[in-house]
Amino acid sequence: MKVHLQTYGCQMNKLDSELVTAALKNGGFEIIDSEKDADAVLINTCSVRDHAEQRVMSHLGLLKHIKKTKPDMVVGVIGCMAQRLGAELLADKTVDIVCGPGQIPQITELVTKALREKTKTIAVTEKIRQKSAEDDALEEFETVSDSDDKRIPNQAFVRAMRGCNNFCTYCIVPYVRGPEVSRPPAAIIEQVKRLADSGVKMVTLLGQTVNSYKYDTYCLADLLGMVSEIDGIEWIRFVTSYPAEEFYERILKAMSELPKVCKYLHMPAQSGSDKILKAMNRNYKAGKYLELIDKAKEIVPGIALSGDFIVGFPGETEEDFKQTVSLVQNARYKNCFVFKYSPRPGTTADKRLQDTVAEEVKKKRNIKLLAVQEKISDELSKEFQGKEVKVLVEGPSKKAKVNPCSEKGCAQLIGRTEGDWIVVFDGPMTLAGEFAKVKITRTSPLTLFGEMG
Ligand code: SAH
Ligand code: SF4
Ligand code: F3S
Numbered sequence: 001m002k003v004h005l006q007t008y009g010c011q012m013n014k015l016d017s018e019l020v021t022a023a024l025k026n027g028g029f030e031i032i033d034s035e036k037d038a039d040a041v042l043i044n045t046c047s048v049r050d051h052a053e054q055r056v057m058s059h060l061g062l063l064k065h066i067k068k069t070k071p072d073m074v075v076g077v078i079g080c081m082a083q084r085l086g087a088e089l090l091a092d093k094t095v096d097i098v099c100g101p102g103q104i105p106q107i108t109e110l111v112t113k114a115l116r117e118k119t120k121t122i123a124v125t126e127k128i129r130q131k132s133a134e135d136d137a138l139e140e141f142e143t144v145s146d147s148d149d150k151r152i153p154n155q156a157f158v159r160a161m162r163g164c165n166n167f168c169t170y171c172i173v174p175y176v177r178g179p180e181v182s183r184p185p186a187a188i189i190e191q192v193k194r195l196a197d198s199g200v201k202m203v204t205l206l207g208q209t210v211n212s213y214k215y216d217t218y219c220l221a222d223l224l225g226m227v228s229e230i231d232g233i234e235w236i237r238f239v240t241s242y243p244a245e246e247f248y249e250r251i252l253k254a255m256s257e258l259p260k261v262c263k264y265l266h267m268p269a270q271s272g273s274d275k276i277l278k279a280m281n282r283n284y285k286a287g288k289y290l291e292l293i294d295k296a297k298e299i300v301p302g303i304a305l306s307g308d309f310i311v312g313f314p315g316e317t318e319e320d321f322k323q324t325v326s327l328v329q330n331a332r333y334k335n336c337f338v339f340k341y342s343p344r345p346g347t348t349a350d351k352r353l354q355d356t357v358a359e360e361v362k363k364k365r366n367i368k369l370l371a372v373q374e375k376i377s378d379e380l381s382k383e384f385q386g387k388e389v390k391v392l393v394e395g396p397s398k399k400a401k402v403n404p405c406s407e408k409g410c411a412q413l414i415g416r417t418e419g420d421w422i423v424v425f426d427g428p429m430t431l432a433g434e435f436a437k438v439k440i441t442r443t444s445p446l447t448l449f450g451e452m453g
Contacts, residue, residue, distance in 0.1 A: 009046025153433030161207030196232030268308035272327030304419025312362030391415030
């Protein structure tokens with residue numbers, strides 16, 4: 001039987017999709033690229049903004065059409081939206097399976113049953129904020145099903161933590177991913193060792209607030225130390241960090257002292273206004289955030305920073321927005337992601353606050369903040385001009401035309417530096433998954449261009 005799997009959402013979801021793929025393959029399914037030739041189509045979904053959910057809804061609309069000519073095709077919705085909407089999704093005629101992020105260990109069983117019995121099934125967590133036996137099933141699923149086809153050659157994502165306890169007032173994640181659980185270090189290390197044996201050179205440790213990783217006496221800095229000792233692993237990253245003092249210096253020290261730990265920190269500020277940060281239930285003030293940023297630059301010279309921002313949060317005035325602009329100017333990120341506030345049903349912000357900022361204003365602030373950042377990115381990227389950088393090659397660029405350079409099998413390649421800068425250069429396709437030295441000859445705000453030395 002053939003399954004097609006499409007993924008929306010963050011790295012957590014992409015990792016879940018890798019685990020689901022591995023489990024289905026183990027269960028004898030074939031994973032295919034073509035949706036219309038599949039016996040079952042699974043959509044791994046995201047609920048973080050309304051737009052993310054709308055994309056899934058229109059995808060389901062397309063599947064409804066396909067099902068008219070292929071009524072036996074099974075459609076499964078998995079992931080965060082499945083957990084959020086549950087039975088409501090199952091009521092859609094197109095949908096046969098609804099499976100939350102906590103139930104993905106059951107996926108093979110659910111697909112098999114749906115194909116065989118043509119009945120609708122739902123598997124979601126009833127009480128999402130309570131610890132449950134499902135955690136053990138997830139842990140086991142995670143440990144045994146390493147995916148064999150990596151999204152990017154020789155790179156892998158490994159979960160350090162599940163869930164989130166922060167309850168930022170705008171955010172749906174705690175309601176769909178459950179409470180924070182740090183995975184046992186031994187399980188993580190064993191997994192990374194296996195990945196290293198299979199040729200993986202870079203691992204990214206994942207968690208919604210990965211810097212608060214805590215298991216017995218182990219914190220993220222300890223974990224970074226242990227992963228550093230694994231032969232074959234050359235680069236280690238971790239995302240996402242919450243601006244907090246706990247463990248912060250230890251983590252930065254690990255970054256400065258352990259050569260394998262990439263000098264890269266993704267630490268979203270969300271806003272530069274103390275009033276808005278408070279309303280968002282972010283536990284810091286803008287000044288504190290900037291202190292943390294300064295500390296990072298001091299302990300880890302040359303660190304690349306990135307951040308996330310929400311514009312148009314309820315009550316955000318021009319003055320609040322100006323403070324966000326000022327924070328961005330001070331922090332000097334390599335890049336940042338800017339999102340327009342999207343009310344999420346069930347969150348505190350949605351229950352207590354009106355979505356007062358007009359869509360037009362959100363849009364304007366979004367564009368403005370990105371423009372401010374672009375100027376900074378441009379200045380920072382220029383510092384690479386004429387320098388040689390080490391990159392881990394991901395593969396041909398999207399626009400790649402094979403053979404622009406002299407050797408056969410050459411293409412425009414794309415790679416990233418340890419600070420996550422994108423580098424575009426010509427080289428042999430065989431370099432995918434390998435390290436290369438590239439001399440930077442031209443820069444743009446988000447991309448460095450160069451030649452192999
Ligand atoms: N755990 C991470 C972020 C997870 S969600 C952290 O705390 O940093 C990724 C990003 O989506 C967030 O950083 C935030 O900027 C954005 N986001 C989350 N909920 C949102 C909402 N309701 N509307 C708009 N953006 C949102
Ligand atoms: Fe959402 Fe806040 Fe948790 Fe990040 S830390 S996942 S923004 S609740
Ligand atoms: Fe990730 Fe979206 Fe879920 S951001 S955790 S896939 S709501």
